[in-house]
Amino acid sequence: MGIKGAWLAAGMWALILDSALADPIQVGDLVVDQVWARATIPSAKSGVAYLTVRNTGSQADRIISLQAPVAGEVMAMSHGTRKPGEVEGLAVPAGGSLEFKPGGTHIMLSELSSGLKVGQQFPLTVTFEKAGIVEIPVKVGKPAAMGPE
Numbered sequence: 001m002g003i004k005g006a007w008l009a010a011g012m013w014a015l016i017l018d019s020a021l022a023d024p025i026q027v028g029d030l031v032v033d034q035v036w037a038r039a040t041i042p043s044a045k046s047g048v049a050y051l052t053v054r055n056t057g058s059q060a061d062r063i064i065s066l067q068a069p070v071a072g073e074v075m076a077m078s079h080g081t082r083k084p085g086e087v088e089g090l091a092v093p094a095g096g097s098l099e100f101k102p103g104g105t106h107i108m109l110s111e112l113s114s115g116l117k118v119g120q121q122f123p124l125t126v127t128f129e130k131a132g133i134v135e136i137p138v139k140v141g142k143p144a145a146m147g148p149e
Contacts, residue, residue, distance in 0.1 A: 028131030029057025036148035037140045042115040049107040049138050054097045063090040065127040072111025102146055116140045
């Protein structure tokens with residue numbers, strides 16, 4: 001294989017690896033994707049993260065806890081109201097979805113150890129009542145991002 005062929009092959013592997021990192025994560029009947037967070041100023045004490053959970057099963061499930069090493073406290077927020085883990089509002093209906101998005105329900109990361117930087121990644125541990133525990137990589141996008149980059 002010549003130099004051109006080697007570069008093409010390397011590029012193909014980069015594309016395959018890049019798309020593999022963006023693949024949805026499955027835990028039981030649940031599929032988690034569209035996971036991202038917004039960058040903050042360096043001194044920020046809070047930030048936000050978003051994700052979508054789709055339920056392909058015939059039984060509802062729900063989020064009972066959220067944790068991330070970058071924050072002292074992680075909770076779901078909806079229109080300024082705290083939703084601790086044991087709230088029905090965090091249900092993922094059978095055959096339905098739960099979407100955390102800008103302007104709606106979101107994941108509040110409080111007591112940040114440092115601000116969130118563009119390109120940074122951190123794990124978010126989500127505990128579901130039935131499906132169990134899953135660790136999800138969260139990539140930080142631009143401060144005004146409206147979706148994963």
